[in-house]
Amino acid sequence: MKLIVFQMAFFLWLIAVSCTRPSTRLTESEIVATESVPNNESNNQTAVKFRVETVASGLEVPWAIAFLPDGNVIFTERPGRVRLIEKGKLHNEPIYTVPDVEPSSESGLMDVSVHPNFSENKFLYLAYAYRGDGNQVKVLRYKLADNKLTEPKTIVENIPAAPNHAGTRARFGPDKKLYITTGDATDWNLAQKTDSLAGKTLRLNDDGTVPPDNPFVNKKNVRPEIWTIGHRNAQGLAWQPGSNLMFQTEHGPSGFEGKGGGGDEVNIVERGKNYGWAEIHHQQTRAGMVTPLLEYSPSCAPASGMFYNGNAFSEFKGNFFFGCLRGQRVIRVRLDGRRVVAQENLLEKTFGRIREIAEAPDGSIWFTTSNRDGRGNAAKDDDRILRLAPIK
Numbered sequence: 001m002k003l004i005v006f007q008m009a010f011f012l013w014l015i016a017v018s019c020t021r022p023s024t025r026l027t028e029s030e031i032v033a034t035e036s037v038p039n040n041e042s043n044n045q046t047a048v049k050f051r052v053e054t055v056a057s058g059l060e061v062p063w064a065i066a067f068l069p070d071g072n073v074i075f076t077e078r079p080g081r082v083r084l085i086e087k088g089k090l091h092n093e094p095i096y097t098v099p100d101v102e103p104s105s106e107s108g109l110m111d112v113s114v115h116p117n118f119s120e121n122k123f124l125y126l127a128y129a130y131r132g133d134g135n136q137v138k139v140l141r142y143k144l145a146d147n148k149l150t151e152p153k154t155i156v157e158n159i160p161a162a163p164n165h166a167g168t169r170a171r172f173g174p175d176k177k178l179y180i181t182t183g184d185a186t187d188w189n190l191a192q193k194t195d196s197l198a199g200k201t202l203r204l205n206d207d208g209t210v211p212p213d214n215p216f217v218n219k220k221n222v223r224p225e226i227w228t229i230g231h232r233n234a235q236g237l238a239w240q241p242g243s244n245l246m247f248q249t250e251h252g253p254s255g256f257e258g259k260g261g262g263g264d265e266v267n268i269v270e271r272g273k274n275y276g277w278a279e280i281h282h283q284q285t286r287a288g289m290v291t292p293l294l295e296y297s298p299s300c301a302p303a304s305g306m307f308y309n310g311n312a313f314s315e316f317k318g319n320f321f322f323g324c325l326r327g328q329r330v331i332r333v334r335l336d337g338r339r340v341v342a343q344e345n346l347l348e349k350t351f352g353r354i355r356e357i358a359e360a361p362d363g364s365i366w367f368t369t370s371n372r373d374g375r376g377n378a379a380k381d382d383d384r385i386l387r388l389a390p391i392k
């Protein structure tokens with residue numbers, strides 16, 4: 001009898017544990033504040049107060065957000081859906097579903113980007129995994145007209161991929177070139193192989209042609225699309241206002257790779273350089289290779305990158321932010337040029353896994369949850385797009 005009671009108690013405990021979200025959720029519009037940093041150095045920082053509001057709920061792994069000049073918003077869901085928020089209201093149905101997307105594990109429909117001259121040409125870019133010669137990734141350009149994506153044009157394809165380590169961000173830099181981060185496709189050797197597009201940053205013209213001033217143009221056995229090499233799986237890409245330096249966040253090794261865990265990175269990514277994977281990782285150094293600016297062990301799983309340049313939160317100006325999946329938080333990095341001044345965790349374990357983060361035209365900061373990606377613990381209204389809004 002005692003044994004049965006014990007077994008029942010254990011069973012009930014199991015149910016309770018499996019049903020409990022590990023996160024303490026904020027209630028809608030609850031006010032949150034950052035740390036207040038005393039006046040050390042010249043960096044006087046007062047606490048920044050904001051509230052977290054829900055923009056959209058009931059989504060499935062929203063991966064990327066793009067703000068259009070007309071105030072509308074496009075976002076992607078990993079299974080292949082392109083969604084539109086028009087005049088603040090989410091269309092019930094996707095405006096486009098990628099027909100040949102291959103959604104699996106960490107990849108599927110990933111990035112969406114707006115052409116720098118979108119107002120004139122209406123060009124939108126999607127990056128997604130598909131079934132080609134095995135798993136691969138491609139970037140396509142479309143025209144957005146009457147809330148439809150038309151005139152698909154392949155910008156780059158046959159990028160090696162795998163269900164995991166498939167990148168991919170595809171974003172326009174200040175030079176109006178398209179930069180694409182690619183994963184190592186779970187084959188370490190590819191990241192250092194210069195005849196492969198895997199484990200690299202690529203740089204292309206907006207029509208997919210190779211800019212003649214790329215670093216490896218006309219070099220033997222080197223793909224001319226390559227801008228930098230030696231990346232494992234970079235999923236955050238943003239440029240620092242003022243300096244125009246490219247920052248990337250990159251996932252570090254998994255335990256099974258035998259190179260230790262953790263080792264997630266923030267890098268300043270510069271023309272022609274080698275970022276080490278899989279020759280060096282964590283804080284290791286080697287001549288001719290770049291050691292990361294920041295390294296995170298244990299892993300936080302950085303999935304995005306954004307420089308804040310808005311006016312709604314003046315204290316955030318020039319700060320670098322990224323969402324963390326496994327780490328379930330937003331990391332804020334205060335910088336002085338290339339130098340890290342301070343770091344802070346925001347919203348830790350409040351919304352579960354966080355993927356994209358993006359600055360809206362009004363200066364509010366939008367981010368997405370990724371609790372339905374197979375590794376999370378989804379709440380009823382997940383996944384969501386939320387935003388940090390200033391307190392008036």
Ligand SMILES: [Ca+2]
Nearest residue numbers: 265275276277
């Ligand atoms: Ca590295």
